[in-house]
Amino acid sequence: MADTPETNGAANPATGNAAAQAPKITQRVIAQYIRDMSFENILAQKGAKGEVQPEIQVQVNLDARKRGTENQYEVITKLNITSKTKESGDPLFVMEVEYAGVFQIEGVPEEQMHPYLLIECPRITFPFLRRIVSDVTRDGGFAPLNLETIDFLQLYRSELARRAQANQAGQGGETPASA
Template sequence: MAEKETAAAAETTAAPQVKMQVLAQYIRDMSFENILSQKGVSGEVQPDVQVQVNLDAKKRTVDHQFEVVIKLNVTSKAKDKDDTLFLLEIEYAGIFHIENVPDEQMHPFLLIECPRMLFPFLRRIVSDITRDGGFPPLNLETIDFMQLYRSEMTRRAEAEAAAAPKS
């Protein structure tokens, strides 16, 4: 039993510690359209909010640096009339310095852990934009980036299987 514990301890000390540092965060692109006020609609409206999330990550020219982008498309429509109230498109990016992550784990790390770090800041920005746009602040629900990643990998595998020539 002591040999197993010693071997496990040796493995953990041999593996270098993952280093991750957020170097910058910024809005890369943003568009907000208050369609409700453009149409001149008045009265109480029950909103139906749809949020689409896309992620992107790429290596930068500097060693160990990566840019990760969360792309949100938020559409709010009136439940009863299906009129669009507002549209929000935002790309929120972060520059990360990452070391000691094995190559085979880098893709999920960039698309799960990095967005998880950025999300609270993006949530606050979306809340401020919708409030400043004349609507109640939109407080985004927490996004499960691991589930989002798994769903995307499953979708890609199915698309590849469907595109593969059948013998």
């Protein structure tokens, strides 16, 4: 049997160079914590008549910033959750939460750091944030709100598209006058 690159330990030229060029990405979660949170049970304050059918709206915002320590970043997921009645639109509860993760990240090229921070890092912290939302809504007197998984890649792409549209609108010459 003839020696092949796989059997004699020699590097395969087609894959050896790619492996040597690709940096090894390391990531550690240093800490996770609630930066800010509020829950307002409007239903309990005002009362309700009859059966209440809730309609839930969830807004997600992300923020990332470099910390003073080398290769450390703080990524914040902000949720604004509003529950209203389907019939009248009366508010039932409002929850705002900022959940942060501190990450030690090495090996990610600088041009890829922004998407990495706003896609990969929130994926890691989201299950913990989901649990907090579930517990707080349950402890607030409602059925536990189990958030669906958020597609952070799609959220990132949507934000890039929104910013591109805003830039195009701003460069279009005349801007609409405000009233």
